[in-house]
Amino acid sequence: MFDLPRAKAEARAQRPQPRQPAAEQPVARVLVDTPLPHLDRPFDYLVPAEMDVRVRPGCRVRVRFAGQQLAGLVLERVACSEHQGRLSYLSQVVSTEVVLTPEIAALTRAVADRYAGTQADVLRLAVPPRHARVEQEPAPEAAGTPDAPSPxxxxxxxxxxxxxxxxxxxxxxxxxxxxxxxxxxxxxxxxxxxxxxxxxxxxxxxxxxxxxxxxxxxxxxxxxxxxxxxxxxxxxxxxxxxxxxxxxxxxxxxxxxxxxxxxxxxxxxxxxxxxxxxxxxxxxxxxxxxxxxxxxxxxxxxxxxxxxxxxxxxxxxxxxxxxxxxxxxxxxxxxxxxRRRAPRVRPAGDDTEIARDPEARTARLPAVALRVARAALRDGPVLVQVPRRGYLEALACTQCREPARCAGCHGPLALRSAHAIPFCRWCGRIAGEWRCPECGNHRLRAVTVGARRTAEELGRAFPSVPVVTSGREPGHSRVVPSVQDRPALVIATPGAEPVAAGGYSAALLLDGWALLGRADLRAGEEALRRWCNAAALVRAASAGGQVVVLAEPDLAPTQALVRWDPATFAERELEERRELGFPPATTMAAVTGRTAHVREVLDQLRLPEDAELLGPVSIDDQDHQRALLRVPRASAWRLAHALKTAAASRSARREEHVTRVYMDPLEVV
Structure with missing residues (x-):
């Protein structure tokens, strides 16, 4: 067990004191691998004479700290210590290999300060675990300097x-x-x-x-x-x-x-x-x-x-x-x-268009998308991007449209295949005898359709065309790196689109509402990013490349894709966020945890004068809350310092409750 009282005593003993005459014993300044925020600073240790030539800045050592032998990294060698009391000796030089350069040491310190964390946590991300056998292998020669390439x-x-x-x-x-x-x-x-x-x-x-x-x-x-x-x-x-x-x-x-x-x-x-x-x-x-x-x-x-x-x-x-x-x-x-490099992009489709076309209804595509796919398949592969993985990831009652939920945990029901029994995505319970609690109906309909169900539907609509699926999901992960330049339907989730030799002849971007309708500040930005990443794999318009996106044509992300002008979209989005006080025009931090713990942290914070507290609000039914703190961008470092000071204060008082602090959280709504 970590001896916190002894660690506190050693920390107090090594607080900076007035400079003393230089000691003859060399000193190493060590960052000890401890998770406690109030101990997030280097400590001075004496270097034994037999270790003197082996202890170098950046090497791994072990030191006695709070009654334990802990790992550490030597930040620097100094002639004397400012600590007035008695110093301990280094226990062991684990390796003479310099694994921490001065640049990375300064960077990890800055990252820890910017994100209200500890340098030891950042160093775990920056310096990989040691492999002694690898360190002993003969080192290959360094390569020379290459010539400057052409533009x-x-x-x-x-x-x-x-x-x-x-x-x-x-x-x-x-x-x-x-x-x-x-x-x-x-x-x-x-x-x-x-x-x-x-x-x-x-x-x-x-x-x-x-x-x-x-x-x-x-x-x-x-x-x-x-x-x-x-x-x-x-x-x-x-x-x-x-x-x-x-x-x-x-x-x-x-x-x-x-x-x-x-x-x-x-x-x-x-x-x-x-x-x-x-x-x-x-x-x-x-x-x-x-x-x-x-x-x-x-x-x-x-x-x-x-x-x-x-x-x-x-x-x-x-x-x-x-x-x-x-x-x-x-x-x-x-x-x-x-314009010369981009494919031709057109928005298309609503439920009315699908209802008028029986084949489109089978494939869940409007007529214009089917026409583009049929024509493009004569020249090469067609990419179909589906925003959701799986088969049927959300179900609802066919009669009252109430979402179908598990009788045990109230999680969403889903299907793994056409002949499977509905199951709960949260607890895994089988719901073979499900009945709607609102109307008593027992029939289910799809709310969101996944990549595998889409592959089935398109396979029926294009029976003579090979269908390739590529996506990441638990138990069914299959990311295809590339496809050949021949007719095929390639069904992929965002980020798993294979590269086609010679480019795709067309791309169909399905279910735009699923991306744009998310309760996320970055929903439009993320939808445009996923669309552009897929559309960029399609041949240029001059070579016949076409992209059909199933989304409302008058929405800003759709228009940005049609014009291939994401820069203007980002500028307008930033201006809107500046008016509303949302990131990145401002800096936000999120504090999450148990309700009582979050409120204790907020009471201890000494926030900058220009800080604004939003919440706290409940985020689940397990007594967890989240509070948002907002400051102008110029005060980001001061907000991080305030959060770090509060964490160090709780740590020093042995308050063991857990709250998580996120600077610049990805999700703020």
């Missing part, structure tokens, strides 16, 4: 060449990138990275998932050759991932591409950070203190005086805010180039 895809962008020129000159340009439709986004990232590496500097690339990592990895290998970069993904396994990470921290490679955790990759002499598809929710770390890759990479670029390239198929309100603040500049193509 390539950046010639299609108005300021593309000037952006590369600034990187080539050793500058730190910051750009919000509105990527053109088509498959060359990874090549564009590769050119930017190769340009930085040609100057002898390093680069970090963060993308949403493993498929994107593989795409950028291949592009970098084609441009740089082998041994100039590493790809970091979770499916590598702990040993291989640590092996590649060591190549980065040792300076043997100067570029790293990976998913979310790669934002802390310790490349030497950082010259560029890249974040692709920054609107994806997977860029938000699910572990405390819940940092977002966009904010972390922006902090890295600022601290390291490095360039930044943030973007994707659409522009988010967050990156639009960076442009409005002057932190970054837009990097986009002319309207003529956009």
């Amino acid at each position: 390539g895809p950046w010639l299609d962008y108005t300021s593309g060449e000037s952006f590369l020129a600034a990187l080539r000159a050793g500058g730190a340009p910051r750009a919000v990138w509105d990527a053109l439709p088509g498959p060359d986004w990874a090549t564009a990232i590769g050119v930017a990275v190769a340009t930085v590496l040609s100057r002898g500097r390093g680069a970090v690339v963060v993308v949403p998932d493993g498929r994107d990592v593989a795409t950028v990895d291949n592009a970098l290998r084609d441009l740089l050759g082998p041994d100039h970069h590493v790809a970091l993904t979770a499916d590598l396994g702990p040993a291989e991932r640590y092996r590649r990470w060591l190549r980065v921290v040792r300076g043997q490679v100067r570029a790293a591409v990976g998913t979310r955790s790669a934002m802390f990759a310790p490349v030497h002499d950082l010259g560029l950070v890249v974040l692709w598809d920054d609107g994806s929710d997977v860029h938000c770390e699910p572990h405390a203190p819940y940092p977002h890759a966009r904010t972390v990479l922006a902090l890295r670029a600022h601290q390291a005086a490095a360039g930044a390239l943030l973007g994707g198929r659409t522009r988010t309100t967050d990156t639009t805010m960076l442009i409005a603040s002057g932190w970054a500049n837009p990097l986009s193509a002319s309207r003529d180039t956009v």
